[in-house]
Amino acid sequence: MENWVNDLNHILLQNIVPFGTRLAGAIVLWIVGGWVIKVVKALSRRGMAARGIDSTLIEYLESAIGVTLRVLLVIALLSLFGIETASFAALIAAAGVAIGMAWSGLLANFAAGVFLILLRPIRVGDFITAAGITGTVTEIGMFATTIDQPDNVRTVVGNNKLFADNIVNYSTNDFRRVDLTAQLAHGVDVHAAMAALKSRVAQIANVVQSPAPDVEILEFNAAGTKLVVRPYCHNKDYWQVYFDTNKTIMAVGGESGWPIPAPHQVMHQRQG
Template sequence: MDETLLTQLPAIILQNLVPFAWKIVGAVVLWIIGGWIIKSVKLLSRRGMDARGFDATLIEYLESAIGMSMRVLLVIAILSLFGVETASFAAIIAAAGVAIGMAWSGLLANFAAGVFLILLRPLRVGDFIAAAGITGTVHEIGMFATTIDQPDNVRTVVGNNKLFADNIVNFSSNDFRRVDLTAQLAHGVDPLNAISLLKARVAQIPNVMDKPAPDVEILEFNPAGVKLVVRPYCHTDDYWQVYFDTNKAILEIATQAGWPAAVPHQVLIQK
């Protein structure tokens, strides 16, 4: 190796590698500080919106939008640290946005649907819904997708556009809902007496509402006998507790009254 090059090597390293290393260190520090600032801004914005009584769904959505926007600005700041022109980078982002928008139109559709979900409010965070083939509690409404926790504690992410385009059944919108059950009576059991016994027992179940009172009526006549419909009313949060307790109440009354097992009867006529 040339002696001149050897003598110039430390100067070359100091002139090129050291500044680049300092830029990397600066980028790491900027990323850490920027992340802390973003987290703080999100926390302050959430506290401010909570203090002003903003809806929880709107808070989650705005917090997500603020965090994403600030992350983009942080990346631009880091790239400018390495000498990338901000204007050029903005043009690249715009061009990339057009290309991505054309290729991933579904992403923009999800974003637009998210805006409508926030404005029209067919559902909110904490609501128990059925939509897009999923039933569960709304955990978060994001910019592009909504997170739903199913009753078996499985978290599912559904695109906002698919959710908004489907029928949304919101079980939490009204103050109460109805539990639908049936009780099959055998032939020979007095249905009117059974109705009286079941009405009195179902009304004693915890969390069953007094108004409207539980419905116990004749639903149909079938080969096994008379089928009753048993319909107590309760708050959505108490649905499954009332559902199972009502089944137990039906069994309890049937056992105490000595009702026989309901089996289909067939009459064979031989000619």
């Protein structure tokens, strides 16, 4: 019995206690390391922001710093348990080559992300259309870009697909054009209608004064004359100006007593 107790104590002292000590140290290292990573990311973000670095580049670099530090933390944890880090590094390199060959698309997304950051066709906060998606860019990550669509649906697009497609950036220029039409009935004074619309549309909130709104004849059809109504505004005000312009067209037509446009046909009866 005494020998069995001695063997048990020997096993505890030689194996379990050291393992428990390493495990406790690993837990502490993981918690402290995670806290240090957060602090380093916050300090790096603050430093880059103080130097006026673009917010998109800040997000990208912060993400890269976080991933790198997390990998180093995992290597430190493995080293704590006696695993040779040199062998582990070689294993990571070999695995990286294998994964790179198998997941070439992932590396293509990473390379495209680098070009998106360097060339800056888009930035965080821009309203764009690309890869069949229209919305506001919320994040440009290492492998994918996150876009919030106008209906509040979040979409994640691979950087390579985004970079390979045509990118329409609505936020780059100071203003954009709103395209609407106004159908006039036969008998309405076209020039008076154009002057009334141009005056009232210019008074809509957030419509820029330069360039001034365009009101011109677009076409002649069976219902009468169709006008094009084109105010200009900042991208953030686009939908407000769009809907207010429609309301203004309706209001001007009601105040001026314009008849409801309808197709007209003229029939000639031939005497038999």
